[in-house]
Amino acid sequence: MYSERALIISGSDKGLDGVASFLKASGCRTVVTIFSGSEARRTIQYNDYELIIINTPLKDEFGHQLALKLSETTCSGIILICKADMAEEMGNRTIDYGISVISKPLNKNLFLQAIRTSIGFHQRLFTLHRENHKLRTKLEETRYISQAKFLLIVNQDMSEESAHRYIEKTAMDTRRTRKEVAQEIIDKYK
Numbered sequence: 001m002y003s004e005r006a007l008i009i010s011g012s013d014k015g016l017d018g019v020a021s022f023l024k025a026s027g028c029r030t031v032v033t034i035f036s037g038s039e040a041r042r043t044i045q046y047n048d049y050e051l052i053i054i055n056t057p058l059k060d061e062f063g064h065q066l067a068l069k070l071s072e073t074t075c076s077g078i079i080l081i082c083k084a085d086m087a088e089e090m091g092n093r094t095i096d097y098g099i100s101v102i103s104k105p106l107n108k109n110l111f112l113q114a115i116r117t118s119i120g121f122h123q124r125l126f127t128l129h130r131e132n133h134k135l136r137t138k139l140e141e142t143r144y145i146s147q148a149k150f151l152l153i154v155n156q157d158m159s160e161e162s163a164h165r166y167i168e169k170t171a172m173d174t175r176r177t178r179k180e181v182a183q184e185i186i187d188k189y190k
Contacts, residue, residue, distance in 0.1 A: 005030045005048070007076075009040045009063070010055035015106070019053065022108070026115060035059055037066040049076050050122045051115065056082040056090075064090050071097040075125040077118025081106065098125075141179040148182035151189040 006028045010016050020031045028051070034040055036059045044052075052070055056063035067080045071094075078099045082090050087103035094101060098121055100114040145167060152163035167185070171178045 004028075004050055005032070006051040006053065007031075007040070007043070007047075007049040008033045008053045008055065009037070009058060009066070010035060010053075011058040011063075012055075016055070019055070019106075022111065023051075023053075023115070026112060037061045037063065040066060041069070044070060044074060048074070051079070051118055052076045053079045053081065056080065056086075064093055067094055067099050068097055071099055075122055075129050077115075077120070077122035079114050079118050141177075141182075144179050144182040144186065148185035151185055155189050 006023050008016065008019060008023075008031060010019075010033065016033060020033060023031050032043070032047075032049075034043060038060055040052075040054075040058075052067075052074070054063045054067050058066070063082075064080060067078050070076060071078055078097075080090055080094060080099055080101045081104060082101065084103040087101055091101040100118055102110055102114050145164075148167060149160060149163040152158045152166060153160060156163075158166065167178055167181050170176075171181045174181070
């Protein structure tokens with residue numbers, strides 16, 4: 001297992017040192033600890049974590065709602081630790097969000113397996129997020145180029161092929177992106 005940064009959110013200090021030590025021994029370089037859901041919501045806005053562990057209950061809430069929110073707003077792998085009598089219910093509430101639920105007292109083998117699964121989940125989700133970003137960027141570029149080609153066809157009486165060649169050649173000759181050239185054409189004719 002390898003993780004650059006992990007966040008532990010826990011309502012109490014009990015067992016916290018053990019969890020942090022276990023994470024570091026398992027290959028996690030940086031372990032950050034906070035004690036409330038509101039503090040977690042603030043922290044997560046400015047920092048990225050591969051792994052988030054929520055040891056319930058927190059000081060200001062139980063923690064499962066925080067886990068759901070974090071699963072929607074981050075690419076982090078999330079583990080929810082709760083008492084054994086709550087584990088099944090929490091598992092049912094969070095299963096659709098990819099959150100691992102483990103019960104107290106912690107079994108080291110199960111905990112390590114949950115960590116590995118959560119890190120793998122993070123890596124897969126992060127890769128998909130990066131690919132999604134590339135596709136959105138490409139789609140935006142295509143929209144600009146299509147609009148610029150249309151304006152060249154209407155205003156310069158070019159064919160679609162010649163408008164496309166014009167944009168590509170201008171981009172190459174001026175050492176700019178096709179999107180920048182397309183934006184310039186759009187600005188000129190609008």
